Amino acid sequence: MRTRHTLTATAAAVLLALTGCGTEPEPDAKAAASATADPEAQYLSQAHDIKFNGTPTDDELTALPPQWCDALADGHSVEWTFSLSDGNLYPIGQDWGTAQQDAYTLLVAGVRAYCPENLDAVKDELRESGDY
Incomplete structure (x- = not known):
C-alpha cells in the first residue's frame, strides 16, 4: 500500500x-x-520622463494613444497622424507642447503600450525618415 x-x-x-x-x-x-496588464501606467511612466513645454495632465496624455492606434489601424502613417492638415494628433495642448523628437518618443511609448502590433511599422517609418 x-x-x-x-x-x-x-x-x-x-x-x-x-x-x-x-x-x-x-x-x-x-x-x-x-x-x-496596465497600458496606461506603462505609457505614463515613460511620458513623465519626457520634457514638455508646459505641463500636460495625465488625462490629456492618455487621450492620445487610442487615437494614434485608431489612425494606425486605419492604415495611416506617422506623418499623416501628426500632420496638422490631416490627422492633427500631434501631442500638443492649449498650454503645453512637445519638440518633434519628444513627440516621437511619446508616440512610440503610446504605441508600445496600447497597440504594440503597430510598433515595428512606426519605428521603421521614423527610422526611414531619420527622425528616430
Whole structure:
C-alpha cells in the first residue's frame, strides 16, 4: 500500500513538473505581464520622463494613444497622424507642447503600450525618415 501511494505522489510530481503547474513564471515574464496588464501606467511612466513645454495632465496624455492606434489601424502613417492638415494628433495642448523628437518618443511609448502590433511599422517609418 505504501508503495502505491509513493508511486502516485511521484507520478503527480512528475506530471506537475512537465506541465509547468505550480511553478513561478520567469522574472522577465512577470515584468512583461504586468507591463501589458496596465497600458496606461506603462505609457505614463515613460511620458513623465519626457520634457514638455508646459505641463500636460495625465488625462490629456492618455487621450492620445487610442487615437494614434485608431489612425494606425486605419492604415495611416506617422506623418499623416501628426500632420496638422490631416490627422492633427500631434501631442500638443492649449498650454503645453512637445519638440518633434519628444513627440516621437511619446508616440512610440503610446504605441508600445496600447497597440504594440503597430510598433515595428512606426519605428521603421521614423527610422526611414531619420527622425528616430
